[in-house]
Amino acid sequence: MNKKVKGKITTALFVIPSLFVFINVVIIPFIMGTVYSFTNWDGFAFKGSSFVGFKNYSDSFGDGKFLSSFWLTTKYTIAMIILVNIIGLSLAILVTSKIKYKNFFRGVYFVPNLIGGLVLGFIWQFIFTKLFQSIGEMTHTSKIFFNWLNDPTMAFWALVIVGVWQMSGYVMIIYIASIQSISEEVLEAADIDGANKWSIFKNITLPLIAPGFTISLFITLSNAFKQYDTNLSLTNGGPYGKTELITMNIFQTAFSSNKYAQAQAKAIMFFLVIMVITIIQIYITKKREVEM
């Protein structure tokens, strides 16, 4: 009995420190935030705030800027999913083929992923503004090469390009892991049987990297959806607020417009979207595991 109690106390001593920090940094603010989103909280003391029901939520849906940044974020996310996965998979195939320098290539392709989004955005800001302008003037191609960040459509694609440039190396790593899990024997057997490269890729490699595909898809999805740093440093929402992604809209609503409760309602909706996406992912992964 005594020993059992002692064991429980030591277990508690091992668990309580991280639990304490975690509860105070994530759980309590999350609960507070959920409650605040139904009130007219002004960002300072909660005392004196009153409940307003779903007003902040309906106000958010009446906020054209919020809706357009939600739509923009969706477009950004779709573009990212498609491009990052095509490029990431191609890079993975490239560096797992039997060629010289493949380790060097792998090392280089991963580099952008190490640099923070904020810094990346600043480097590319120089490229899209100054470099593009000077190329356009020198080669008389100013129809293609001009200051992209002054044009809403091109500024959006600038965000996509930087995102793709950063994330492809990461997704490549995931695909490398799944390609390497395919056994050599299966591939050799197919080769001996006279299957050509395309049919080997289509019939063996592709189905076997499907789990890697699910992971990459959702990592790209959630990273693109949460994008903030590059948005801030590359376009800062401009021109004319046309490239404001959802996280920036939440931030602006709170800290620039001082509508704290409404910003929190948006933040909760943002969480719900992420949650639904994740549940779908888990469902798909589980279903596949059963099938296999």
Added chain:
Amino acid sequence: MNEKVKGKGKSKSPKIIVILGFIVAAITLFPMYIMVVNSFKGREQIFTDTLGLPKSLDFSYYLAAINKMNFFQALFNSLTVTIISTVIIVVLSSMTAWALVRSSSKIADIILMIFIVTMLIPFQSVMIPLMQYMNSWDISSINFSMINTFYGLIFMNVGFGSSLAIFLYHGFIKGVPRSLEEAAMIDGCNKFQIFWKIVFPTLKPVTATVAILNVIGIWNDYLLPSLVLRDPNLRTIPLATFYFFGEFTIQWNMAMAGLVLTILPVIIFYLFSQKYIIKGFMAGAIK
């Protein structure tokens, strides 16, 4: 016929692939090239010849950037916050995960579930109330404040970093056999000794993964420190870069020099531990 086609493919295609590989590598490194060459150029050459090599290696913009960014202070701040946060995350999360794996109680399962489920709460969903809540942890008589202090930021870094770390450690420890621990128990070691002398050394691979993911994540983090730190002397490297850019956008050579300085520590770290970093990211993503 078939053989011929195959033979041809084997001798020819790798060369094309290698060339393709170099082209992609060049595209990947192109922004770094632009950044480095323009950090040495005078005002005039930046606008007339953005692509070319600089006429001379003029380090004056670096000196100016170091001064204006207060670079060494920011470097010291970033190192302090990153290293201490990561060490605490490793220590606390590994202990917690081990205790949770080895405990048979229902509460342990519930605690683990809470850590895992809440991993999907995005930072932006808690940042606003978090700042208000942390602001209220203020004891002015002893100068204790979570806002505008390193320990406050480190505390929050640990909170945000611990669930993934616990999840990764938990997955690994499940596969570690109990027998050694039991032998040590018979020898009269207490749980702390068992954990630190016997269990922790066997966790090296996950510890490397957890440490690398956190070092890179915390080092590059902008949003949380931007909300927590207000004193310019406390700015970490991403914060220093942000304010530096806000003030000096027009002087591109100095701005590029500042960015090179910002990236340099990461690249040096990468050159020395590339293998572990790539492995760490692989393990972190696939789980």
